[in-house]
Amino acid sequence: MLAKGLIPDNYTIPYVLKACARSQALKVGQQIHAHSLKTALLSNVYVFNTLMRLYAVCGLIKAVHKLFHFHQGPQRDLVSWTTLIQACVKMGYPRDAILAFFDMCQANLRPDGMTLVILLSACSKLGDLTLGTKIHRYIYDNNLDLNSDIYVHNALIDMYLKCGSTRLASKVFDEMPVKNVVSWNSMIAGLAQQGKYKEALDVFQSMQCVGLNPDDITLVSVLTACANLGLLQLGNWVHAYIDKNRIRADAFIGNALIDMYAKCGSIDLAFTVFQGMKCKDVYSYTAMIVGLAMHGEAERALDIFSDMSRMGIEPDEVTFVGVLSACSHAGLVDEGRKNFEDMSRIYDLKPQTEHYGCMVDLFGRAGLISEAVELIKNMPIVPDAFVWGALLGACKIHSKVELGEIVMEELVRIEPERDGAYILMSNIYSSADRWKDALKLRKTMKKRNMKKTPGCSSIEVDGEIHEFRKGDDSHPKSVEIYKLLKEMTSHLKNYGYLLGTQECILFQ
């Protein structure tokens, strides 16, 4: 059209810009922008909005702001504002999105369903329950049109769960007149992200009871729940379901499968999925590295890490948690030290407390206590409970009573309500034969009304989850189970296995 010397008009341009946004053809958009400056095109609000949208999808947040605030454009309408707010959220500036919304109200415009959905997603990202609740009230007071109802309700469910209120999310969910797959997904994903895996699976079961089929997004969350509960059978079922029903098996599904198999003990199946994936991303590599590290296969984990850089995939902070914990468990001190240094030197990633925790753990296990202490002293960020906890663990292994006492005080100061530091310290006293001190500490705990969190484990047999706690006799077969445990213990003792203070939990 341009080659024929024809000038596109107000009606043509938005379509072209929309196509540009779909294919991220920024160059064409910029040409149109330049052309519009010479003509009066940008005074058309459609042209203005679609151009803003193009910049937004191309990630040019500054260009969006510039166009919106400084261009002598048309009267900006609700869509212009909504596009601006959406751009802020998508680029990771939810606070700016909320501020833009206040500006919009100042300009006497009222939000519609779409604006509210985007605002609620900004609240989700901020974890701001107060603001989210205010928006909910606004929706309630203004009786929004029913067409956007399901979207708004779904966004409310997501907001409440991400802001930590399962109760309010469930209330919205239960009272919704019509639910779609996104409503169910929002519930299941939100619960799983809160670590409420069992509840997430209960919702998944209800979803199937009402006859709604799960999609790929549902199954990613279900796999996360399986991974963290160790439900290999359900995980296997999901994998078969994906194959049988031709569920879109993208990177999300592949990554969730790797994690599920690894956490459920099938590291070989995790590796098979990993190898079969055409498009591996940073999540795929990280899940595989973390999985191998958990299984004590540090060398293989480090091999995968090398493959990763060979394939040109940039590791991130989480990848390094996996790499460093692999080194730590395998006692690869030099390898760990090197990777810790490479993190900032090569990859420009600032070590976080997690990484310092791994390094303290690495030095501590290897008996390099003074190096661990030096590292903490020179930390540019404030050490948290994980870092101190790793050092206290090292004190336990190497019977460092005096240092342990100092570290325990730090831990109690940071998290006074938790019992872990007391328990670990009392075990340090016990293993140093200082029973009186151990007893004194237990008494302090009692005085402060702290109870020891009972040791807990669970297994899945024929799809049913069996939970066990220390001293628990609620299981129908508990008499037989304890009898078997006793037999196993005596067999182990015959092989020279001695129970440490930490390991008695199940057998007391």
Add this chain to the structure above:
DNA sequence: TTATTGTGCG
């Protein structure tokens, strides 16, 4: 012309 849900962490 604008919208909601998903993967890896000691």
